[in-house]
Amino acid sequence: MANRKFKTEVADLLHLIIHSLYSNKEIFLRELISNASDAIDKLRYLSLTDEKLKGFSFEPRIDISFTEESPRTLTIRDNGIGMNEEDLNSNLGTIASSGTRKFLASLSDEQKKDSNLIGQFGVGFYSAFMVASRITVISRKAGEDKAWKWESDGESSYSIEEAERDGQGSTIILTLGEEGEQYANRWELENLIKKYSDNIAYPIFLEYDQVHYDNEKKDDKGNALKTTEHKVEQINSASALWKRSKSSIKDEEYREFYKNSFYDSEDPLFYIHTQAEGATEYTTLFYIPAKAPFDMYYADYRPGVKLYVKRVYITDDDKELLPSYLRFVRGIIDSEDLPLNVSREILQENRVMVSIRNASVKKLLGEFRKISENNPELYAKFIAEYNRPLKEGLYSDYANRDALLELVRYKSSTEDGFVSLKDYKSRMKEGQKAIYYISGGKEEVLRTSPLVAAYREKGYEVLIMGDDIDDIVIGTVGEYDKTPLKAINKAGALDDLRNDEDKAKEEAKKPVAEKMKKALGDKVKDVVVSSRLSSSPAAVIFSDDDPSMQMQRLMKQMGGSDMPEIRPLLEINPDSPVIARIENSDDEDYIAALSSVLLDQAMLQEGVMPSDPAAFAAALTKLLS
Ligand code: ADP
Numbered sequence: 001m002a003n004r005k006f007k008t009e010v011a012d013l014l015h016l017i018i019h020s021l022y023s024n025k026e027i028f029l030r031e032l033i034s035n036a037s038d039a040i041d042k043l044r045y046l047s048l049t050d051e052k053l054k055g056f057s058f059e060p061r062i063d064i065s066f067t068e069e070s071p072r073t074l075t076i077r078d079n080g081i082g083m084n085e086e087d088l089n090s091n092l093g094t095i096a097s098s099g100t101r102k103f104l105a106s107l108s109d110e111q112k113k114d115s116n117l118i119g120q121f122g123v124g125f126y127s128a129f130m131v132a133s134r135i136t137v138i139s140r141k142a143g144e145d146k147a148w149k150w151e152s153d154g155e156s157s158y159s160i161e162e163a164e165r166d167g168q169g170s171t172i173i174l175t176l177g178e179e180g181e182q183y184a185n186r187w188e189l190e191n192l193i194k195k196y197s198d199n200i201a202y203p204i205f206l207e208y209d210q211v212h213y214d215n216e217k218k219d220d221k222g223n224a225l226k227t228t229e230h231k232v233e234q235i236n237s238a239s240a241l242w243k244r245s246k247s248s249i250k251d252e253e254y255r256e257f258y259k260n261s262f263y264d265s266e267d268p269l270f271y272i273h274t275q276a277e278g279a280t281e282y283t284t285l286f287y288i289p290a291k292a293p294f295d296m297y298y299a300d301y302r303p304g305v306k307l308y309v310k311r312v313y314i315t316d317d318d319k320e321l322l323p324s325y326l327r328f329v330r331g332i333i334d335s336e337d338l339p340l341n342v343s344r345e346i347l348q349e350n351r352v353m354v355s356i357r358n359a360s361v362k363k364l365l366g367e368f369r370k371i372s373e374n375n376p377e378l379y380a381k382f383i384a385e386y387n388r389p390l391k392e393g394l395y396s397d398y399a400n401r402d403a404l405l406e407l408v409r410y411k412s413s414t415e416d417g418f419v420s421l422k423d424y425k426s427r428m429k430e431g432q433k434a435i436y437y438i439s440g441g442k443e444e445v446l447r448t449s450p451l452v453a454a455y456r457e458k459g460y461e462v463l464i465m466g467d468d469i470d471d472i473v474i475g476t477v478g479e480y481d482k483t484p485l486k487a488i489n490k491a492g493a494l495d496d497l498r499n500d501e502d503k504a505k506e507e508a509k510k511p512v513a514e515k516m517k518k519a520l521g522d523k524v525k526d527v528v529v530s531s532r533l534s535s536s537p538a539a540v541i542f543s544d545d546d547p548s549m550q551m552q553r554l555m556k557q558m559g560g561s562d563m564p565e566i567r568p569l570l571e572i573n574p575d576s577p578v579i580a581r582i583e584n585s586d587d588e589d590y591i592a593a594l595s596s597v598l599l600d601q602a603m604l605q606e607g608v609m610p611s612d613p614a615a616f617a618a619a620l621t622k623l624l625s
Contacts, residue, residue, distance in 0.1 A: 074132075
């Protein structure tokens with residue numbers, strides 16, 4: 001028997017793992033099963049490509065068994081490639097990866113205590129020392145006769161000697177320490193296998209003894225007769241559906257997989273399966289639920305995408321896998337290139353992850369677009385649930401803004417249901433320079449705005465943006481397909497509809513505007529004449545840089561009570577008989593009452609109560625009498 005010392009870096013690593021990953025020690029099983037699966041992968045590959053092993057035939061499987069009597073043990077057995085003496089020495093006596101070694105060397109003592117940092121490299125095999133006081137590996141390399149036994153207590157040394165083993169593969173025997181006793185248990189193991197390794201491509205069998213008590217038959221002491229049945233049961237589904245070729249998967253299978261994996265009783269609206277090869281190799285399978293997840297608008301929503309690395313489950317609790325506006329997407333990302341123990345902090349900056357994420361967003365948005373073009377009925381269902389999160393994307397995902405602008409939908413002053421910006425553009429009047437919209441209130445209120453009526457009468461369609469998020473988002477967008485977006489309730493749109501004749505008329509009524517401005521004082525920023533308004537006498541609008549009524553309400557709610565009052569502009573109609581009355585009057589009280597009623601009723605049309613209802617009522621009474 002040869003006794004050897006671990007390379008110092010292994011001792012360091014062991015120490016590090018035991019101290020920083022301890023709170024999550026159950027992952028050791030995932031690591032060992034993943035190693036077993038890798039070993040089978042390797043042998044399968046060699047049996048196809050290697051001269052010596054070509055044609056080698058075996059039925060891949062992983063077996064897990066345990067003993068409950070002390071000393072409790074847990075055994076993981078595979079029939080993969082196996083290790084000879086040299087392999088055992090180099091794989092389990094040193095840190096095989098030079099990257100890991102460098103990384104480890106670069107850490108300060110302080111950093112070594114940070115369990116997130118340690119996640120960056122594969123802790124792998126050594127993590128089993130968190131639960132085992134001794135590990136025995138009996139392994140035989142495929143195509144070789146001798147088997148070897150490696151053994152260590154994880155302190156500073158290990159031993160290697162010759163041994164016996166039937167067939168190729170590795171058997172890892174953990175002698176469980178106090179901190180690992182719980183794992184010599186059928187339910188515990190079944191649970192962990194399902195949780196972490198359900199989609200490992202090879203069957204994982206659990207061996208256990210099932211005890212029966214037969215009340216019909218008694219033993220010598222008159223107790224129910226106890227019989228023990230030895231069972232071997234496959235625990236994982238071993239399918240990794242997403243890894244199968246797309247053409248071999250039935251629609252039904254996709255749907256069942258979704259319902260089982262994401263706990264939804266309803267079929268998904270649709271799914272998108274991508275198997276990417278090339279610079280980064282990965283598979284994604286995304287589903288769009290029929291109904292938006294209940295927590296979609298909670299700050300602490302649960303992300304819906306699970307990350308796998310080579311079919312090994314890594315996490316389902318990472319909000320960075322997709323941008324937050326796509327938080328309704330359910331599914332799987334499985335990378336071939338990430339390290340198994342990649343930590344969250346590292347994930348966000350990881351080059352591979354970033355490229356998968358970017359490609360996934362593009363893929364999703366591209367598919368949404370295709371559905372919008374080819375399947376309007378399905379798209380309508382999609383929009384009914386997810387229009388709003390997509391609008392968040394307009395705000396937060398600048399890089400994909402153009403794609404998102406094709407996807408979002410708005411109500412319209414002239415059309416039923418939702419319209420796209422593209423459709424709006426196709427309906428624009430000759431010479432129309434902007435896409436007109438109104439935002440800053442509820443849909444019902446916006447629809448009845450005198451401004452909307454004015455545009456409609458002149459034959460212009462107006463987008464009714466009544467979603468509270470529209471107001472925040474749309475101002476930042478600016479233009480769609482080189483056509484500017486213009487809010488009709490902002491001062492910037494005042495000139496839009498006027499011709500030379502209108503201009504002359506507006507010029508002529510300037511004195512009335514002056515009169516009213518004097519009467520209203522600092523209740524308004526300005527009074528402006530505009531021939532846009534056809535049937536109403538007046539409307540309120542805001543300066544281009546000022547927030548809308550709705551935004552002001554929102555800002556107040558959010559605690560901006562000492563926010564300066566933002567004064568509106570009062571827009572008046574030069575053709576209105578009410579305005580003519582002011583023009584023709586010298587009675588200052590009358591002018592003041594009429595002006596303030598006009599302002600208040602214009603505010604009412606915006607859904608805002610008069611700031612002083614008593615004064616409003618008094619002015620109205622005065623006018624009526
Ligand atoms: P990693 O799996 O990240 O490389 P590990 O510490 O888990 O790191 O394992 C180190 C090496 O030991 C593996 O790369 C592999 O070559 C070898 N190994 C571990 N488990 C097995 C096994 N069950 N069968 C064959 N080789 C194994």
